[in-house]
Amino acid sequence: MAARTEPSARASGDAPARRRPPAPPARQSAARPPLLRELLLVAGLFLVYKSGRLLANGHTGEAFRNARHVWDWERFLHLPGEGLVQSLLLNGDGLGDWLVRTANTYYAAVHFPATVAFLVWLYLRRPAHYVWARRTLAAVTAAALVLHLAFPLAPPRMLGEPGLVDTGQVYGPTVYGAAPAADTMANQFAAMPSLHFGWALMVAIGLIAATRSRLRWLWLLHPLLTLLVIVGTANHYWLDSLVASALLGLALAALRWAWPTASGAGRARRSVPSDRVALAGAGR
Template sequence: MAAGIRGIRSTRPAGPGATATPRPPLLRELLLVTALFLVYKFGRLFANGHETRAFHNADRVWDAERAVHLPGEGTVQALLLHGEGLIRAANTYYAAVHFPATIAFLAWLYWRRPDHYVWSRRVLALLTTAALALHLLIPLAPPRMLAASGLVDTARVYGPSVYGATPETDSMANQFAAMPSLHFGWALMVAIGLIMATRSRWRLLWLLHPLLTLLVIVGTANHYWFDALAAAVLLALALLVVPAPQHRRHDGDPDPARPLVPLTPATAASTASTAGALR
């Protein structure tokens, strides 16, 4: 009987803090993630300039969107411009949420889901590298700079803004790196990563983050629809290349081996005797 009870208890999940996959060395991961953000931030500067090509490509993207009958970016902007508070909130979301949300996502995965953390970090690194290559190959002026769009540069007019008044005065950002939109690509990966790593019945609500990001980047005239589409395609390719982790039960997940009724001496004895009879 004692052996039977010990066998039943061994099916319980490990104690608090146990994980199926060991966490990678923290210092190494901090260096890797920091390098990822620095490559994204400063690598784009090498694509700066090329103003003539950037505006030529912008005209082509704008015409292509109209050719396939996509709704004008101005439709979204008109909704935001109904109130100054709303447009300021959108500008703040664009300026302040992108990096912190991604960092918080990686930090949570590192602590709670190490296997999903490694997968997500690899996908984000591949996505960012591919996006940087596209920034270098296809400089693109954002719709807020394109006269044909008739859009308002909401960050410059209402604030806050992360860019200089003109590309020439902006030494810390490449304003001609609109395609693909890593604002959208990273937000979409955050949602996918959290949906994959959690089991809450509400986890699909994480998709509101990329949806809101899409409305913000288009409504503030920082990106075209095609910029978000390009980011989604690159992310899909990265997800195909990097194998997804298999789900392992973590703390807080349902335990299929745990008895549905409280384990008492009587039920333990009954279970042990049944197991012995089956043998």
């Protein structure tokens, strides 16, 4: 009888408990890339993009022909007219010109600083997420540059459609010159895709992936507000944002191998209960 009870005693925990092998280190704790290298890399990518956009400038006739095509495609797809959103900005009850000027300011001042702040925060707090986000943004921007060169597109504010005005020029502030051909700072015929929306959507996705707060889904308000602003100011078509979303989806799929894994803290929280069980079994 004693020989029979011995295995059961061991099974009940008298034998030393087997400890699970330590979990592999989370990629969240990956080494932070060298700061100088990242600054040079990001600055170089930005300069290449700006230079490439300017190469597409000057294709006035083609840009306006493409604009008519996009406008017709949107009507064929039964998308709402861009003037619908703009009318809400221009006819805000009791708000006067404040609403449309706020939209112009958002378009001019939030797009680039918000993306830079996003990358800086990831670099300091989430290095693995930073590398993933930087690669994704670079891929989307490169694809957008190719499309800007291949498909110059005049924005809806230039079409002269009834109900559409250039809110930047009329109400201010604006980031564009009055004459597109004479604008040496930006290519006004690079409407598709909208990097305003594509970058905003990536910022929201990156912050949702890198944080654990229950309120993190509110970051989606950034691309939603950006969409209303770019359409309401007549700087972009609805299709510009749809194409930007498609490019971002392709970039995320192509860089799936670079996706950050769960954070180290999350893994630690999941491993603590099993470690406690093992230690408790060893002490019995």
